[in-house]
Amino acid sequence: MNDPTTLVELRDVTKTFEVTPTRENPASTLTVLDRVSLEVRTGEIFGLIGYSGAGKSTLVRLINALTPLTSGSVTVDGVEVSTLKERGLRELRRDIGMIFQQFNLFNSRTVAGNVAYPLTIAGTPKSERDARVAELLNFVGLADKAHTYPDQLSGGQKQRVGIARALATRPKLLLADEATSALDPETTQEVLALLRRVNTELGTTIVVITHEMAVIRGIAHRVAVLDEGRIVETGEVYDVFAKPQHPVTARFVATVIEPPPSGETLAALKTAHPNATLVALRFDEDRVNQAAVYRCFFEAGVAFELVAGGIEAIQGRHFAQLTLALDGPDAAVRDALAQVSELVKAEVL
Amino acid sequence: MLDGLCGWWGRTRLCELVDRGYLAEAIFETLYMVAIALGVGIVIGLIVGLGLYTTRKGGLYANRVMYAVLNIIVNIFRPIPFVIFIGAVQPLARVVTGTGIGNPAIIFGLSIAAGFFVSRIVEQNLFSVDPGVVEAARAMGASRPRIVFGVLIPEALGPLILGLTFSFVSVVDASAIAGVLGGGGLGNFSLSYGFRQFDTLVTWVTVVIIIVIVQLAQLLGNWVARRVMRR
Numbered sequence: 001m002n003d004p005t006t007l008v009e010l011r012d013v014t015k016t017f018e019v020t021p022t023r024e025n026p027a028s029t030l031t032v033l034d035r036v037s038l039e040v041r042t043g044e045i046f047g048l049i050g051y052s053g054a055g056k057s058t059l060v061r062l063i064n065a066l067t068p069l070t071s072g073s074v075t076v077d078g079v080e081v082s083t084l085k086e087r088g089l090r091e092l093r094r095d096i097g098m099i100f101q102q103f104n105l106f107n108s109r110t111v112a113g114n115v116a117y118p119l120t121i122a123g124t125p126k127s128e129r130d131a132r133v134a135e136l137l138n139f140v141g142l143a144d145k146a147h148t149y150p151d152q153l154s155g156g157q158k159q160r161v162g163i164a165r166a167l168a169t170r171p172k173l174l175l176a177d178e179a180t181s182a183l184d185p186e187t188t189q190e191v192l193a194l195l196r197r198v199n200t201e202l203g204t205t206i207v208v209i210t211h212e213m214a215v216i217r218g219i220a221h222r223v224a225v226l227d228e229g230r231i232v233e234t235g236e237v238y239d240v241f242a243k244p245q246h247p248v249t250a251r252f253v254a255t256v257i258e259p260p261p262s263g264e265t266l267a268a269l270k271t272a273h274p275n276a277t278l279v280a281l282r283f284d285e286d287r288v289n290q291a292a293v294y295r296c297f298f299e300a301g302v303a304f305e306l307v308a309g310g311i312e313a314i315q316g317r318h319f320a321q322l323t324l325a326l327d328g329p330d331a332a333v334r335d336a337l338a339q340v341s342e343l344v345k346a347e348v349l
Numbered sequence: 350m351l352d353g354l355c356g357w358w359g360r361t362r363l364c365e366l367v368d369r370g371y372l373a374e375a376i377f378e379t380l381y382m383v384a385i386a387l388g389v390g391i392v393i394g395l396i397v398g399l400g401l402y403t404t405r406k407g408g409l410y411a412n413r414v415m416y417a418v419l420n421i422i423v424n425i426f427r428p429i430p431f432v433i434f435i436g437a438v439q440p441l442a443r444v445v446t447g448t449g450i451g452n453p454a455i456i457f458g459l460s461i462a463a464g465f466f467v468s469r470i471v472e473q474n475l476f477s478v479d480p481g482v483v484e485a486a487r488a489m490g491a492s493r494p495r496i497v498f499g500v501l502i503p504e505a506l507g508p509l510i511l512g513l514t515f516s517f518v519s520v521v522d523a524s525a526i527a528g529v530l531g532g533g534g535l536g537n538f539s540l541s542y543g544f545r546q547f548d549t550l551v552t553w554v555t556v557v558i559i560i561v562i563v564q565l566a567q568l569l570g571n572w573v574a575r576r577v578m579r580r
Contacts, residue, residue: 093490
């Protein structure tokens, strides 16, 4: 994970599709990805988040060349993907596993048959294949389902089969295209935990495509935010959560971390606390502890009440966004806030 | 078995046809015509149906010209009524089988017609395969022939078998027309000994036999499809 070597690199990648021009939209091409550049480092879990139609699924398919790019460069392990012919592409794809939102399992094959198929394609001898299938099914916890058909499995089990199948040929890279979007929250966590194990125990680099910030928070090390075909923000997950720069990022962050109250929520709080000063505090590095802040208010004789907010742990680092209602003499409140502002980012609402 | 058709109805003309073995021969001829025509038809239909599916836009072998050609050929020939179709391909039948009349010529025409029919059935059933499954196979690095034979056909097998069962019924239907065109089989039998001799009993017996043949085929098809689909 500390190895900074680049495994996947996209440089100025543009992808357009030909479309039938309409009166409303006379253009005959539709730009899905617009000069996208990003790097995925060996050993990391890289998250790519965006709304439906942002171009995430297209982007991930450029990496294993299921979709050809229009211009720019995609390299995987130093190989320029667009120069590969059919045979070279097949070899590339055997080194890249992929899992899907709808699992895409072969219904005509058993669980073991699904997992064995990539090995058959790769020409692995049968004895070796059987051993590998057993090993993989153990890894994903489905050893007892080897002879079951996919239509008898739950969604979470299907995705675990998908993961086992994608890992069969020991790929360096795993592409997860909305892998948890069809699952309920509990199953999502199970599958995310499995992906984390794939990353830490097998050392597989993972690219996770999602529209759920919870998935990014749960497993990604770094994240890129894609909006209307462009990367609008990229960085360490913690930094993106703590200090979102782009409005789209801020909206995603707001889905898992409550932002300071505003609008109707703020008005309601003000009505409920008519004599109080509302202040939003942001604790975005571990060095500040809340007790120090509360002590300031206490010593200044200011009563305080927590009225909104939440605390998150992202990649083991804590982040909190808390809104307090302060009650006390004006001068005391002012003094206390002056002291607190030296400790954390404080904003009077 | 056929002897049982006689007797309880009294001594009729039917008994004579059964005794002389005409009915057995007619049944055999129908089964023989249908078997060969469906066999050839399935081969042609699989090839053309796969061609239609894979050369379509976005398909594994996407090829606009190839698709257009196949599609037009199937669209032109498939809707031609069989009784006219046989006449239309008579010159070709003469070249291939050496005769323009009788069972060989009928079987030839029946095979071609079945081929066009099965093509559409195959194409339609391949559409029932989730494109995501094909994509998964591509993402694994499977070659295109391997995807066709290792993924596409196995995934579509259940519906394909039901489709072929449906085709069997259509070929039995078409084979009866051979009776009007100088061929043998149950069509000829019921026309010659039933309809033209005002012997409704003979026609009815033929009807029952055809119903039994079709029902048996349908039961077998359903059973095999159910086994394949495990439902």
